[in-house]
Amino acid sequence: MGTHLQLIKKLQPLLSADIVDLGMSAAERGDLETATYICDYLATRKRQKNLNSLTRQMKKIGYEPIPFLSDARRITETFQKTTKGTNNLYIILLNDEKEGFGLYVGQTSKAIKDRFAQHLTGNRKENYAARCHKQMLMLLPSLFSHLNPLSTIEAKAIEKSLIELFKSHGIRTKGA
Numbered sequence: 001m002g003t004h005l006q007l008i009k010k011l012q013p014l015l016s017a018d019i020v021d022l023g024m025s026a027a028e029r030g031d032l033e034t035a036t037y038i039c040d041y042l043a044t045r046k047r048q049k050n051l052n053s054l055t056r057q058m059k060k061i062g063y064e065p066i067p068f069l070s071d072a073r074r075i076t077e078t079f080q081k082t083t084k085g086t087n088n089l090y091i092i093l094l095n096d097e098k099e100g101f102g103l104y105v106g107q108t109s110k111a112i113k114d115r116f117a118q119h120l121t122g123n124r125k126e127n128y129a130a131r132c133h134k135q136m137l138m139l140l141p142s143l144f145s146h147l148n149p150l151s152t153i154e155a156k157a158i159e160k161s162l163i164e165l166f167k168s169h170g171i172r173t174k175g176a
Helices: 004-011 016-028 032-044 049-060 069-076 112-121 128-135 152-168
Strands: 088-096 100-108 136-139 173-175
Touching (some): 016 032, 016 049, 032 049, 032 069, 069 152, 088 112, 088 128, 088 152, 100 112, 100 152, 128 136
Parallel strands (some): 100 173
Antiparallel strands (some): 088 100, 088 136
């Protein structure tokens, strides 16, 4: 997905039925981030039947919109990096059968996709990521891409701040 604003601009001229089709296409690809933003956009239109249609179709294939994604995006947009460096901040969507959706916030000197692949293997027994790897669904680049790359010190500070802010807004959050 491009930026959230690019997606909204793309959706504005479209008919609601076409937007529903785009949302289902994203959901079928497993891109819950884009599908959720499309649901949020449909909620701003006058007729709720299209939003209801999309959420019903998503549910049929085992997905639902991420309830806190827009709030999390607003929180992360308040952060701007002030340094340059080789570290990257990343945020992963978690899903637990009992607790529902949540977020994992981390930082790394590796490429984000490589670090995410490591998380999915769950081979590091000493940290939370190793214990929750089965809950990790996908990266949420709309929440972190504007921050990268940055220094190690700033990455650690923002990681800690985001974890605290997400939790204070009622978002189940884990991290280092």
